[in-house]
Amino acid sequence: MSGVYKMVEIVGTSTVSFAEATKEAVKRAGKTIRNMGWFEVVEQRGAIKDGAVSEFQVKLKVGFKLED
Amino acid sequence: MSGVYKMVEIVGTSTVSFAEATKEAVKRAGKTIRNMGWFEVVEQRGAIKDGAVSEFQVKLKVGFKLED
Amino acid sequence: MSGVYKMVEIVGTSTVSFAEATKEAVKRAGKTIRNMGWFEVVEQRGAIKDGAVSEFQVKLKVGFKLED
Amino acid sequence: MSGVYKMVEIVGTSTVSFAEATKEAVKRAGKTIRNMGWFEVVEQRGAIKDGAVSEFQVKLKVGFKLED
Amino acid sequence: MSGVYKMVEIVGTSTVSFAEATKEAVKRAGKTIRNMGWFEVVEQRGAIKDGAVSEFQVKLKVGFKLED
Amino acid sequence: MSGVYKMVEIVGTSTVSFAEATKEAVKRAGKTIRNMGWFEVVEQRGAIKDGAVSEFQVKLKVGFKLED
Amino acid sequence: MSGVYKMVEIVGTSTVSFAEATKEAVKRAGKTIRNMGWFEVVEQRGAIKDGAVSEFQVKLKVGFKLED
Amino acid sequence: MSGVYKMVEIVGTSTVSFAEATKEAVKRAGKTIRNMGWFEVVEQRGAIKDGAVSEFQVKLKVGFKLED
Amino acid sequence: MSGVYKMVEIVGTSTVSFAEATKEAVKRAGKTIRNMGWFEVVEQRGAIKDGAVSEFQVKLKVGFKLED
């Protein structure tokens, strides 16, 4: 993976699962970041409403290659 | 989120996924705890039987507001 | 759980979810390891392609009993 | 400190400082817990509103002696 | 271990060893908690008096099954 | 907190306290970032001059919502 | 300690103490591993039965020299 | 910061705040250490008396330059 | 170091050493960031090809002063 990469940290949310929250976050990040290559899960949390899980939240680091 | 909150630690189990184990744990906690607001994933483990995952286990901290 | 156990570290991959990646890793480990009893999630990462999550990766420790 | 102790985890909030949030949390816990002896800071966070810190939040473990 | 479990954190003390402090803590917890299944060591500390160890202290998380 | 959030890491400084350093950092970040919602303390350090604390330094992660 | 070493992770159990669980694990590992030189404690847990500690469990990394 | 530095670990106490406890510890360390340059917060705890915080305790690492 | 600082996370790569990977990452970051003052190593990894290390990778946080 020669070259230099940058990591950005984002938090995705989903009412369904941690996997969906991950996908949402990456899709959104892709609107402004090119060349994304990998992600790392940093934290998993969520919201509770009326005694039930109402939201899954995943904090991610996303790595992408810096252009020369 | 002014006020004071308490955290309790629980472990949920599911044969399906980490997300389901999380939901189960929160639902059960809600039987005796009111005002639950959020959860934090502390640990993810599971059981294996006959060479396959038989159970997903998620340890959570659940936060809820203490009444005045 | 009297006796002595060994832990091996493996990484599973899936295009669907962390739970599926976990199942894949355990299933593959079961080809050469007997008596597997539990797993512990060590790390969750993944690959991104064309601005979307292309792979979920889960690093696990798997514990199994050593025969006498 | 002979005997057995229990730890509970609480979160205090304050608009002023981390120290005040700590005091608030301990004071509230004292309404229902006797014999509290010490606390340990687990996490420090806060809320932001209109571009400024609006709340300091401190997550604490509080230890108290169990009566025989 | 299907079902939902709760973790409580306790600190045991002993003048003899970490193992004895662990046993003391669990025995005391058993006075009010049923269905305890496992413990996890969180921290090991102790007191010193007149230049010698006077007390071993073990902080534990104890897990027990919540009844339906 | 549905939607996607971004975290940025900043370090605030103050000659008075950790709380003031936190406020300074958030205020400065607000010059270029909109929709900031929360912060997390990552590290607390400081400078010493002539045998006394001359500066409190707080490293923070600040979370803010990404617009659609 | 020139040369290259390998670490394996094992879990020992004992009804007596963490020290005994450590000894058991190392003794068992020695049946198949030669040149073991040191161990590192990774985790200490245990089982509870009828309100009392029934088993001490120690997870270890064991290091041994690889032959040329 | 060329040269070699030494770190010492100290604990300061204050009835007022974590910041004051930090200042106290550094001031006391300055009685016997020259050339102190920075500190790092390692742990924040405190004492509770009669249901209220009676003392803030801050564990610090203090760095100072070794003279040639 | 009065003022407010920002941290960015980057990954440098080198076929030679961790030190070279660090230098590469900082040099590249300097193309778009002014006032860089320090870096912190977060992670060290690398790639293996044909049974030999083919690349050293260093993940860094880089701190730089925000202009007023």
Place this chain on the structure above:
Amino acid sequence: MSGVYKMVEIVGTSTVSFAEATKEAVKRAGKTIRNMGWFEVVEQRGAIKDGAVSEFQVKLKVGFKLED
């Protein structure tokens, strides 16, 4: 525990148990340090010889009050 305290880090060894290694380390430290008040276990390791544990090693932080 008003006042300022210093921590020193020591490693004790014993052929018997972690508890004995702890006692040895504290006893030795007491030859040159007065007012020792508590210890914290930082790490537990050991040596292996001829396929059996030959030594328990405990790394401790020891806290003692600095005189005014």
Place this chain on the structure above:
Amino acid sequence: MSGVYKMVEIVGTSTVSFAEATKEAVKRAGKTIRNMGWFEVVEQRGAIKDGAVSEFQVKLKVGFKLED
């Protein structure tokens, strides 16, 4: 990186640098492991003799693909 991977933990040594110790460990591991793809640095230590560094030691996790 679809498929399942295994991690092994090894320690390399060198009188020259951490990078050389890394290379040595990977080269040795390659004698018995095929398909090695990456490594992760877990720990860096070393030996001192006659008041100077005599050896750099690097503990690594090495990942390799399991064949179907």
Place this chain on the structure above:
Amino acid sequence: MSGVYKMVEIVGTSTVSFAEATKEAVKRAGKTIRNMGWFEVVEQRGAIKDGAVSEFQVKLKVGFKLED
């Protein structure tokens, strides 16, 4: 390694590499400490000047045997 050991924490600096910074720190420590046996890397950081790495800094724990 029977006996009791003490750890001291030092920070070495070098314009060349982490390995050189390590050597510098150990050499300097050897001026006042006898019987040094090993070191452990605690942290790696560095300074940046004019957009390039100007200094590698390594924080180490150094262990040495206490004489009887």
